[in-house]
Amino acid sequence: MARGNQRDKAREKNLKAASGQKSKNTQSGTEFARTKEDQAAIMRAKQAAAEAKKTEGATKT
Numbered sequence: 583m584a585r586g587n588q589r590d591k592a593r594e595k596n597l598k599a600a601s602g603q604k605s606k607n608t609q610s611g612t613e614f615a616r617t618k619e620d621q622a623a624i625m626r627a628k629q630a631a632a633e634a635k636k637t638e639g640a641t642k643t
Contacts, residue, residue, distance in 0.1 A: 609617065 607614065
């Protein structure tokens with residue numbers, strides 16, 4: 583029985599991996615809303631740039 587502690591070792595490994603993962607959102611409601619709005623503004627800017635690039639390419643052809 584060389585593998586008597588295999589279950590214990592696997593449990594320790596899984597606990598270590600689980601503790602390293604991000605658990606919950608730690609932001610308050612207003613912080614989350616502000617972050618969400620900032621990310622949305624960045625995405626809108628990216629989409630506008632992509633749309634401008636697409637229309638610019640369409641006018642050249």
